[in-house]
Amino acid sequence: MLRFTRKPYLGFIFPGFVIYTVFMIVPLLTAVYYSFFQWSGLGPKIFIGLENYRSLFFDERLSGIFWNALGNNFKFVGIVLAIIMPIQLFIAYWLDVKIIGYKFHRTIIFLPYVISSTIVGFLTMLVFNPNIGIINTFLKYVGLDSHLSAWFGDPRRAFPLVSIVIAWQGIAAGMFIFLANLKGISQNIIEASLIDGAGRWQRFRYIILPSLKPSLINNIILGTIWGLTQFDIPFVVGGSQGGVNNSIDFMNLFFYRFAFGGSYYGETSMGFGATISVVLFFIILIVAIIQITFLTRKFDGGSGQRSIK
Amino acid sequence: MSSRSHFEKLRGAKSPAAGIVSVVFFLYCAIALYLIPMLAMNSFKTKSDLINNTLGIIKTFTLDNYKTLLFEDHFMRYFFNSVVLTTASLASLLFISSLCAYGLSRYHFKGRKFLRIYFLLGMMFPIQLGILPIFIIIRNLHLTNNFLGMILIYTANMSLAVFIFSNFFRALPTALYESAVLEGAGEFTIFVRIMVPISKPVFATVGILNFVTIWNDFYMPLVFLTKKEVRTLTLGIYSYMNNFLANWHLVFAAVTLALIPVLIMFFAFSKFMITGLTAGALKE
Numbered sequence: 001m002l003r004f005t006r007k008p009y010l011g012f013i014f015p016g017f018v019i020y021t022v023f024m025i026v027p028l029l030t031a032v033y034y035s036f037f038q039w040s041g042l043g044p045k046i047f048i049g050l051e052n053y054r055s056l057f058f059d060e061r062l063s064g065i066f067w068n069a070l071g072n073n074f075k076f077v078g079i080v081l082a083i084i085m086p087i088q089l090f091i092a093y094w095l096d097v098k099i100i101g102y103k104f105h106r107t108i109i110f111l112p113y114v115i116s117s118t119i120v121g122f123l124t125m126l127v128f129n130p131n132i133g134i135i136n137t138f139l140k141y142v143g144l145d146s147h148l149s150a151w152f153g154d155p156r157r158a159f160p161l162v163s164i165v166i167a168w169q170g171i172a173a174g175m176f177i178f179l180a181n182l183k184g185i186s187q188n189i190i191e192a193s194l195i196d197g198a199g200r201w202q203r204f205r206y207i208i209l210p211s212l213k214p215s216l217i218n219n220i221i222l223g224t225i226w227g228l229t230q231f232d233i234p235f236v237v238g239g240s241q242g243g244v245n246n247s248i249d250f251m252n253l254f255f256y257r258f259a260f261g262g263s264y265y266g267e268t269s270m271g272f273g274a275t276i277s278v279v280l281f282f283i284i285l286i287v288a289i290i291q292i293t294f295l296t297r298k299f300d301g302g303s304g305q306r307s308i309k
Numbered sequence: 310m311s312s313r314s315h316f317e318k319l320r321g322a323k324s325p326a327a328g329i330v331s332v333v334f335f336l337y338c339a340i341a342l343y344l345i346p347m348l349a350m351n352s353f354k355t356k357s358d359l360i361n362n363t364l365g366i367i368k369t370f371t372l373d374n375y376k377t378l379l380f381e382d383h384f385m386r387y388f389f390n391s392v393v394l395t396t397a398s399l400a401s402l403l404f405i406s407s408l409c410a411y412g413l414s415r416y417h418f419k420g421r422k423f424l425r426i427y428f429l430l431g432m433m434f435p436i437q438l439g440i441l442p443i444f445i446i447i448r449n450l451h452l453t454n455n456f457l458g459m460i461l462i463y464t465a466n467m468s469l470a471v472f473i474f475s476n477f478f479r480a481l482p483t484a485l486y487e488s489a490v491l492e493g494a495g496e497f498t499i500f501v502r503i504m505v506p507i508s509k510p511v512f513a514t515v516g517i518l519n520f521v522t523i524w525n526d527f528y529m530p531l532v533f534l535t536k537k538e539v540r541t542l543t544l545g546i547y548s549y550m551n552n553f554l555a556n557w558h559l560v561f562a563a564v565t566l567a568l569i570p571v572l573i574m575f576f577a578f579s580k581f582m583i584t585g586l587t588a589g590a591l592k593e
Binding site for chain 1: 316317319320321322323326327328330331334335337338340341342344345347348363364405406408409411412413415416418424427428430431433434435436437438439440441442443444445446461462464465466467468471496497500521524525527528532542543544546547550553560564567568571572574575576579582583586587
C-alpha cells in the first residue's frame with residue numbers, strides 16, 4: 001500500500017546521502033588517487049605511480065618509522081584483546097552480580113570516558129611528570145629515590161604507560177557492551193544453575209560465556225579498530241613525534257606528521273600522507289574481514305558441536 | 310522483590326570474593342576521585358602556591374586565576390566557539406540523520422538494503438581515515454577555519470546515529486503512520502508532528518552521545534581550525550598545556566571550567582549515553 005505513494009523516501013534520504021557520500025565515502029576512495037602523486041598540497045601534482053608505496057615499505061628512513069608505528073598499533077591491539085577486554089568482562093561480570101557499591105563503581109569507571117583527551121593528557125602529565133608529577137613527588141617523600149623515573153621520558157616505559165592511560169579513559173565502552181549482554185541472559189537459566197549447585201566458575205564457563213557471543217564479536221572488532229586508530233592521547237602526551245625515540249608513535253600520528261606537519265624531508269607531503277592512510281585503511285579492512293569470517297564460523301561451529309552431543 | 314534479592318544473594322553479591330572485588334574497584338575509582346577534585350582545588354591556589362605546593366592542600370584561596378582567564382585571555386572565546394560549534398553540529402546531525410533513518414525504515418523501495426549497509430560503513434572505517442581528501446575538499450570550498458566546514462564533517466559522521474534511529478523507527482507500529490495518512494497529513498508533517506515527539510528518548514540518546522564526542526573532539530579542530538579566533542576549548546587547553554610553565558596558573562582554572570558542562574551532562578544523562586554506547590553492539 002505504501003509502495004504506491006510517489007517516492008517520498010527520496011526527500012528524507014537525499015540530504016544525508018549527499019553529505020555522507022561527499023565527506024565520508026568519497027574521501028575514503030580518493031585517498032587512493034592522491035597516493036599516486038608527489039604533492040606538497042599546494043602547487044602541481046606529479047604522478048609517480050607506486051613510488052610512495054615503495055618509499056613507505058622500503059625507504060631506509062621512512063620504512064623504519066612505518067614499521068615502528070604499525071608495530072605499536074598491533075602491540076596495542078594485542079593489549080586490548082589480551083588484557084583490556086578480559087578486564088572489561090571481569091568488571092561487567094561483577095557489576096552484573098551487583099556487588100556492594102556497583103552503582104558507584106559503574107558511574108566512576110565510566111567517568112573518564114567523557115573527559116576530553118587534552119584533559120586526560122594534562123592529568124597524565126600531573127601524575128607522571130618527572131619534576132612535578134605526583135608519582136615522583138611521592139617517591140621522594142617516602143624516600144624511595146632509587147625508583148624515580150622519567151616515566152614517559154623513558155622509551156622503555158612510555159608504551160606500557162600510554163596503554164594504561166588510554167585504557168583508563170576508554171575502558172567503559174566495551175565494558176557496557178558486555179554488561180548489556182549479561183543483562184540479557186535469562187535469569188531462569190542462571191537460577192537453574194544456582195539450584196543445581198554449579199560453582200561460580202562453572203556457571204561462568206558453561207552458562208554465561210556461551211551467551212556472550214554477540215558482545216565478544218563486537219568488542220573484538222571495535223577493540224581492534226580502536227587499537228588501529230589511536231591518535232589523541234599519544235599526540236597530547238608525546239607530541240606529534242610520538243614520544244622519545246618514537247616510543248609511542250602510532251600510524252595516525254605518522255600520517256598526521258607527513259600530511260599536515262611537514263615531515264617528509266622537511267616538507268608536507270599530501271601524497272605520502274594519503275599513502276599512509278590508504279595502507280591503514282586496507283589493514284583495517286583485511287583485519288575486519290578476517291575477524292568477521294573467523295569469529296562467526298568459529299562460534300557457529302562450536303555451538304553446532306555442542307548441540308550434536 | 311524479595312526473590313530478586315534472594316537471587317542476588319545466591320549469585321554471591323555479598324560473598325567474600327565479591328567483597329574483595331568491590332574493594333579493588335573502590336581503589337581504582339579513587340584515581341578519578343582524587344585527580345578531578347585536585348584539578349578544581351588547584352584552580353583556586355595563588356600562582357606561587359601552585360609552583361611550590363602543586364600537590365598539597367590549598368594555602369590561600371584566590372579567584373585571580375579565573376579573573377585572568379576570563380577577562381584577560383582568550384578563554385571565553387574558546388568556550389563560546391565550542392558551544393556554538395557543538396550546538397550547531399548537533400542540530401544538523403540530529404536533523405539530517407533522523408530524516409535519513411526515517412526514510413530508510415518507513416518506506417520499502419529498491420536498493421533499501423544496499424543503502425542501509427552503505428550508511429553503516431562509517432562505523433567500520435573512522436572518518437579520520439579520509440581526513441586528507443576531506444581537507445582538500447574543505448579547502449577548495451574555502452571552509453578551513455570555518456565552522457560550516459566542521460558542521461558538515463560532524464554531520465557526515467552519521468553512521469551510528471542513522472543506525473540507532475533506524476532501529477527505533479523500524480520498531481514503531483505502522484498503524485501510527487497509516488492513521489495519519491488517512492487524515493491527509495503530508496509525509497514530512499507526519500515525521501515532524503508524530504514521529505519526532507514519540508522518538509524523544511532516541512533523540513536524547515543520539516544527542517548526548519554526540520554532544521560528548523563533538524565537545525571533546527581534538528583531531529578535527531586540530532586539522533581544520535588553526536587560527537586563534539576559531540579555536541575550540543580542547544584546542545585552547547592544549548595550547549595552555551603545551552606552554553604550561555607560562556600558563557601554570559591558568560591551566561587548572563581552564564580545565565575545571567571545561568569539565569563543568571561535560572560533568573553536568575554525565576551525571577544527569579549517563580543512562581542515555583550507556584544506551585547509545587551499547588545500541589550499536591548487540592543487534593544483528
